[in-house]
Amino acid sequence: MEATLKKRALLVLEDGSIFQGESIGCDGKSIGEVVFNTSMSGYQEILTDPSYAQQIVTLTYPHIGNVGVNEEDEECDRIFSTGLVVKDVPRIYSNFRGKESLPDYLSRKGIVAIADIDTRRLTRILREKGAQRGCIMAGENLSEEEALAAAQGFAGLKGMDLAKEVTTDKAYGWNEGSWQLPPLEQLTLSADQAKFKVVAYDYGVKRNILRMLVDRGCDVTVVPAKTPASEVLAMKPDGVFLSNGPGDPEPCDYAIDAIKEVLEHKVPTFGICLGHQLLGLASGAKTAKMKFGHHGANHPVQDLETQKVMITSQNHGFAVDEATLPETLKATHRSLFDDSLQGIERTDVPAFSFQGHPEASPGPHDIAPIFDKFIALMENQG
Numbered sequence: 001m002e003a004t005l006k007k008r009a010l011l012v013l014e015d016g017s018i019f020q021g022e023s024i025g026c027d028g029k030s031i032g033e034v035v036f037n038t039s040m041s042g043y044q045e046i047l048t049d050p051s052y053a054q055q056i057v058t059l060t061y062p063h064i065g066n067v068g069v070n071e072e073d074e075e076c077d078r079i080f081s082t083g084l085v086v087k088d089v090p091r092i093y094s095n096f097r098g099k100e101s102l103p104d105y106l107s108r109k110g111i112v113a114i115a116d117i118d119t120r121r122l123t124r125i126l127r128e129k130g131a132q133r134g135c136i137m138a139g140e141n142l143s144e145e146e147a148l149a150a151a152q153g154f155a156g157l158k159g160m161d162l163a164k165e166v167t168t169d170k171a172y173g174w175n176e177g178s179w180q181l182p183p184l185e186q187l188t189l190s191a192d193q194a195k196f197k198v199v200a201y202d203y204g205v206k207r208n209i210l211r212m213l214v215d216r217g218c219d220v221t222v223v224p225a226k227t228p229a230s231e232v233l234a235m236k237p238d239g240v241f242l243s244n245g246p247g248d249p250e251p252c253d254y255a256i257d258a259i260k261e262v263l264e265h266k267v268p269t270f271g272i273c274l275g276h277q278l279l280g281l282a283s284g285a286k287t288a289k290m291k292f293g294h295h296g297a298n299h300p301v302q303d304l305e306t307q308k309v310m311i312t313s314q315n316h317g318f319a320v321d322e323a324t325l326p327e328t329l330k331a332t333h334r335s336l337f338d339d340s341l342q343g344i345e346r347t348d349v350p351a352f353s354f355q356g357h358p359e360a361s362p363g364p365h366d367i368a369p370i371f372d373k374f375i376a377l378m379e380n381q382g
């Protein structure tokens with residue numbers, strides 16, 4: 001139960017800022033875009049969210065690792081994030097589900113990570129200058145010069161298609177629903193219980209999205225990001241789901257083309273985060289990179305029709321630009337932090353999407369009912 005913290009580590013940003021700390025992962029050097037996440041819980045879900053590929057995540061909440069890691073909270077098998085930065089990791093973790101300490105988990109998964117740095121100073125830099133390219137070095141022979149050169153050598157996420165890197169190799173079926181507490185038990189759906197056949201494009205999908213579809217009676221088939229629309233349409237789905245995922249949506253031309261074709265066939269379509277951005281692009285809108293993005297679990301978002309405000313979970317660095325919406329796209333939700341666009345709906349075909357995370361893993365459940373809107377869309381179409 002007791003984690004050993006002894007090796008030194010270094011975090012260097014592209015602007016030359018240097019942070020000295022302690023290694024809480026494996027030895028080595030890792031680069032990526034450094035972003036901050038303000039969630040107070042859910043570090044295991046954050047680490048295993050494929051949307052963090054090529055990003056180094058700083059958690060602003062100061063005590064990370066208190067409950068260790070468990071067997072249920074991973075959003076995918078791998079950690080695609082290229083590093084973790086925290087203030088303080090406790091020497092002892094404690095939770096009835098806890099199986100391993102956070103540092104042991106990071107080492108086993110091959111992740112370079114740093115603790116014991118001033119994460120408030122780091123976050124202020126990211127907020128003022130925008131997300132920075134950065135490098136974490138851990139172990140022996142640390143070199144500030146080498147880390148700075150590595151940070152500055154990172155190409156940055158703009159123009160980077162990472163959905164094709166993190167997607168599944170093969171299509172697979174998913175029938176596991178949400179975990180029930182207590183007792184810890186996962187619901188499953190048999191084929192004859194299923195009400196809707198949903199094909200989910202995997203651009204880096206989080207498991208909790210698939211679980212919430214199953215909870216609502218969907219028989220889900222997850223397909224690789226580059227699956228042609230013709231193959232998806234041949235499966236005669238009641239609905240198509242466009243997943244979250246890492247990187248810039250703009251270079252994902254294969255996805256944009258496939259979504260256009262699905263929309264032409266008027267198949268009910270629902271997108272989350274990267275899937276939302278891709279629906280926007282496939283409908284003729286444009287996306288742009290944000291200064292430091294939204295990463296947290298307390299972001300107020302307003303439903304523009306009902307005026308209702310919901311507290312939501314967010315994790316994105318790009319956004320659909322509301323000023324570029326074509327006539328066939330209606331704005332449905334807006335962020336009350338910075339007025340950026342949070343939701344869109346097609347006016348001519350049954351398709352809509354949300355920028356934040358209704359599966360809220362981690363996060364509040366205020367916007368979870370948006371999954372029911374997808375179900376209603378499939379019901380009306382059937």
Ligand SMILES: NC(=O)CC[C@H](N)C(=O)O
Pocket residue numbers: 051243244245246247248249272273274275315316317318319
């Ligand atoms: N969580 C996501 O799907 C993120 C989408 C996209 N990679 C962005 O950063 O905006």
